[in-house]
Amino acid sequence: MKEFICSTIERNVVLKCIRDHKRLDCRTIDETRSVNIDFRSHPGCVSVRLGQTCVIAQASCRITKPKESRASEGNIRIHIDMSKIPLMNLENWKHQEFVQELNGILEQNIRHSNCVDLESLCINSGELVWAIKIDITVLNNCGNILDCANIATLCSLYHFRLPEVTVHGSDIRVYSSMERRARPLRILHFPINVLFAFFVDGRYTLIDPSSDEERLMDGFLSISMNQHKEICGIHMGGKLGLKKEQVDLCKKLAFKKILELTDRIRQVVTDYYKNNEPTIHTQPSIVRIEDGEDSSGESESEDSVLIKTDMSPSPMETNVSLLLMPSLDRLSLSEDNPTITATVVDKSTSKLENDDEQDNE
Template sequence: MFMNSNFFEPGKSKPERTFIQTAVKQHTRFDGRKSTEFRDVQLNFGSDWGTVAVSMGDTKVLAQVSCDIGMPTSARPNEGTLFLNVDIKGVSFLDEVQTTHDQRSLTLNSLLERTFRSSRCLDLESLCIAVEQYVWCVRVDINVLNHDGNLYDASTIAAMTALMHFRRPEVSYIDGKLHTYSERERELMPLLFLHYPVSCTYCVYKSSNYPLVDPTLLEENAADSVIVLSFNSYQELCTLNAGGSAPTNVRTIMQCARGAAKRSKDLVQFIRKALELDEQRRQVPQQAVGLLDLLSNKAPRFSFKQLLAEDAMETDVVEQEINAEPMENTLEEATEAANKPAPQQTDTVKAVDDEEWLPQAEEQPMETEAAPTPGKSAKLKPNRNKGKAKGKKQQATPRKQAQSDSEEEVTQII
């Protein structure tokens, strides 16, 4: 039924490692993907709230959320609790080696704790019923059905989707009495979130400077270093985990961070779209989806690539409809502007011609100086001054109107 049902872990032997290292050096992957290409993510929702099956290629994970009323901790009496648990007993080759099993389970649990609890993505104060008395205790159980690499990303997507899909009953605490309402009395309430973290895993090799995203089990076991980045939908860094023997510089980490931030934003958008479609599907009465339907192809699936392709097509159609009218207006305005540039250009040319006549005004008094009358030189001197004053006035009026006005007033007073 599963791919890795044999009793050995692929990618651990030395020939396999050298073969994968040479393939990475030639920029080739066994499944035909590019170094920055992800596998398709598919979501299957069960009949119960908070039950989700996630598949990334041959990696399959089942997450289920449950809640119970309990006592708060003494350190935080007004907050609920969130508990995460990963069970990898379904993988056969990890059961044979106890050290590998314990190491993988501890690593997964610690990374999930850092991603969801340390980043405080869930509003734990909203889970408080009565301070220091009753709070909601939320538990997320993740079961690994098949492991073909990148188990951490699949677990975080499953946990995030299951928490967003979960609904809890409403509770009232009046006069020291706690009453839990059924689904028929009051509608179930979803959990409140502060942000939505999603992880992204990269593998770094000494033989290549380009890290591989979303590695398979062979690529993950043969990698020299593994970088795990968790970003939320606001593209804020939540967790960073890097370890291995390959040197990782700042440029490589920043390159991985840019891709992980974009990937997390797209995944959160995909999860929200899938939840909306599942809610519409639940309104139609139909047969309940069981565990066997989740593991098989009978249950309805929501594919990441298909939903994003549909959203891209819808946005393109909307943009074309929105931009249709402005394009017509711009064409009309362009035709009107094409008919009116001639008078505007002539006006600008006239303005330049008007400025060109200014030096000619200075030449006019020079002509009068060239042909003066012999007996009236004393009378012509004031005429020369008047001509110069007029020339100065004509030159000063377009530039400094205030000076010309002041000169005229002064001459009148004098």
């Protein structure tokens, strides 16, 4: 990211170090900063530091209606929030463009590379699927937010656990981890991003640029690759043309870093779940989808039921509201669907239904 203001002395010092194959933070031109990964108590919450650049990622889930063209696939969304850090030399519209550019690159690297098995997020084909959302908050910017956010997103997805769900007719039951252990997402591969910066008309190349180097770079090359040497995305920025030999050299250097980070992510998540017990939630709730009329004469109880009277072919974001499911901490709640009404079921009624089901068996 280039800022408008940069002193001549600072520019000369940085460029002189680059010409001498040195860097201000005592790194070599092909050396990245240290990565620190810290998991929080909730599944899917992770803090990642790349040098002094700090990012927090939080994964959450909700039950939504799938796309008509992909009736048996869930979906993943990524949102970046950079309001916590100051960008003094950027105008508001430039700030928004920068955030949109980062969000678009992450969407391409994570969602469009199919690193998560979307069919494993299906609850009932054509009706209900899991939707995963990754909220990324940038707490400190010391350069290369893209790589730090990419690592945080992958760690959050690999660390996240989905509640177990069973479907019996129109009843969809979401189990707590006290009844059934939550299952991890099915991660097929790890598309890790590596950023390169170019200086002096592309004659000098650096990996993992700092904030001072980002202000003075002529262009950048972002390569997303997995451990199988599969290119998941390539993005270029700046008014700079690169030769094929330069791109091939960057790909070779990026692959070495990707192998190290892939093993690191797998190891830290495995160590976390070996040393920490899963979070215990309270009793689950039941989601019931019916076509009948709303029953309002039922007494109150602890078991909450949602009765959906109509499911019209609405857009992709139409979801089944889970406002009566506060026991699941990582389940996002929404009340924006007017077609869903919430009622409660009497304990005696639910007990009689269970007895009838046992007799039928």
